Every structure is written in structure tokens, then in C-alpha cells.
């Protein structure tokens with residue numbers, strides 16, 4: 001067993017809500033891309049630079065976790081894009097987890113562009129070593145929205161990588177961001193997103209709403225980069241109620257499939273959850289009933305969900 005390090009355990013800054021029970025392993029720090037206009041979350045939380053941790057450091061953390069939770073079964077690798085650390089590092093981390101714990105699940109955030117660079121063969125090798133699920137920021141299926149937001153990926157790239165992941169047997173969890181097309185492009189944003197989901201049928205679709213957080217100079221926190229485009233008039237934020245119309249359109253365009261859709265973030269105005277195979281009609285009904293509420297009730301509910309915070 002490794003010696004206990006003379007430093008505190010290092011953990012990822014952010015994890016998906018669905019990984020709340022997982023043991024968190026920090027492989028990289030921050031986001032190596034860090035250019036998405038709608039994000040900026042790592043700098044906001046004080047992690048503005050990106051770095052890859054040495055295997056020896058990660059291994060020390062794994063030993064600490066082993067002492068604390070020897071029966072842990074589920075693991076999440078962070079920060080934003082741990083696979084950018086390369087297949088050798090990730091492979092060694094995964095091997096060590098399986099060697100030390102009764103592992104059932106190893107999941108990770110992953111950028112589509114990073115997976116594309118790794119290539120089909122490496123993805124298959126990581127699956128064989130035990131990577132079971134990746135959390136991908138799809139954000140939108142609309143090429144123009146992705147370009148404007150500087151996501152650094154196209155629908156074609158998502159299609160290609162998703163095919164490799166499916167062939168390797170790695171589960172895919174897609175994140176979709178309501179409001180990302182602004183008032184200018186919300187219909188195209190939702191229609192193209194539904195088309196891509198219908199085609200690729202990821203295991204999960206997780207819905208969030210665009211969050212435009214302000215800077216906090218006292219705490220030294222930067223604001224959401226997209227506020228610059230809001231201020232210069234090139235992006236008009238969607239209203240809270242507008243995002244419910246977006247969700248309604250998305251659900252209308254989605255087709256029955258094995259995908260599980262969930263609004264598993266508190267910032268959604270309306271939260272629906274269910275399988276696209278069996279619950280699509282019920283989810284559509286729930287969203288329609290919200291939109292049929294008297295205006296005052298809708299307004300009161302939306303007032304709790306401003307898009308600029």
C-alpha cells in the first residue's frame with residue numbers, strides 16, 4: 001500500500017448530479033478547452049488553469065479513498081475532460097480502481113473532440129479496461145448554435161464519436177442546454193437536438209437551463225462569458241417560460257426509444273423524467289399542463305427561475 005500523502009485529498013470541482021453516490025477521482029484539473037461562451041464555470045469556481053495530474057498523485061488519492069470506502073463500487077473521473085490526460089494515464093487509473101475495489105461502474109466527463117482524437121480503437125480499449133459511461137456535453141444538435149457558443153464540436157463529430165462509443169459498449173449521457181439558441185434560434189436549436197437524439201439514442205438525456213451568472217469581484221469570481229454577447233446585443237436570452245416552450249418542442253419532436261430523459265437539475269422550470277419508450281406522452285402532457293396554467297401562476301413560477309443571476 002502507498003504511504004499516506006502529506007496533503008489533503010484532491011477532488012473534482014464539479015460532478016454530475018447523478019454521480020452523487022460515486023467516489024470522485026480527480027484526474028485532471030479544470031477544463032483544457034475553457035472557451036464555451038455559455039460556461040466559464042471552472043474559472044468562476046477558482047480553477048482557471050488546466051493541468052493533468054501525475055499518476056502517482058492520483059494513486060495516493062485512490063489509496064486514501066480505499067481506506068475510507070473499501071467497498072465503493074461506483075467511480076466518477078473529473079474534472080471537465082479527464083480523457084485529455086491520455087489513454088495510458090486513464091487506463092492505469094481504471095486498472096488501479098478495479099484492482100482495489102469491487103467496481104461496478106467507472107464514469108467520466110468527456111469532450112467529444114477529445115474522444116475523437118483518441119479514436120475508435122482507444123475508446124474500445126478503454127471500454128475493455130472498464131470505462132462504463134461517459135457524460136458528454138451535447139448542449140445542442142444545431143451546428144450554428146454550437147459554433148456561436150464556441151463549443152468546439154459539430155453534430156457530425158458527435159455522430160462519429162457516439163457511434164464508436166456505442167460499438168464499444170460505453171453508455172452515453174448527453175447534456176442538453178435549454179436557452180442556448182437565445183430567442184433568435186430556439187426552434188432550430190430544439191429541432192436539431194431532437195433529431196440527433198432520435199438518431200443516436202443515448203442511454204440518458206439530461207436537461208439543464210442556460211445559467212447566466214454575474215461576476216463577483218469581492219469573491220474574485222468571473223461572470224459567464226456569454227454576458228458579453230448579451231450586453232453587445234448579439235445574443236438575447238430566452239425567458240424562463242420560453243425554456244418551457246423549448247422543452248415542449250423537444251418532447252414533441254422526440255420519438256420513442258430506449259433513452260431515459262431527465263430534468264435532473266434544480267434550474268429547470270418544469271421537471272419531467274421518464275423513458276422515451278413508455279413515458280413520452282405523459283411528459284408531453286406535464287409540460288402542456290404547465291403552459292395551460294393561468295398567466296399569474298406561470299409568472300409566479302417563472303419568477304423563481306430568472307435566466308440571469
Ligand code: SF4
Pocket residue numbers: 031032033034035036039040041080111137151
Ligand atoms: S462546457 Fe465543458 S468544455 Fe465547455 S468550457 Fe465548460 S467545462 Fe469546458
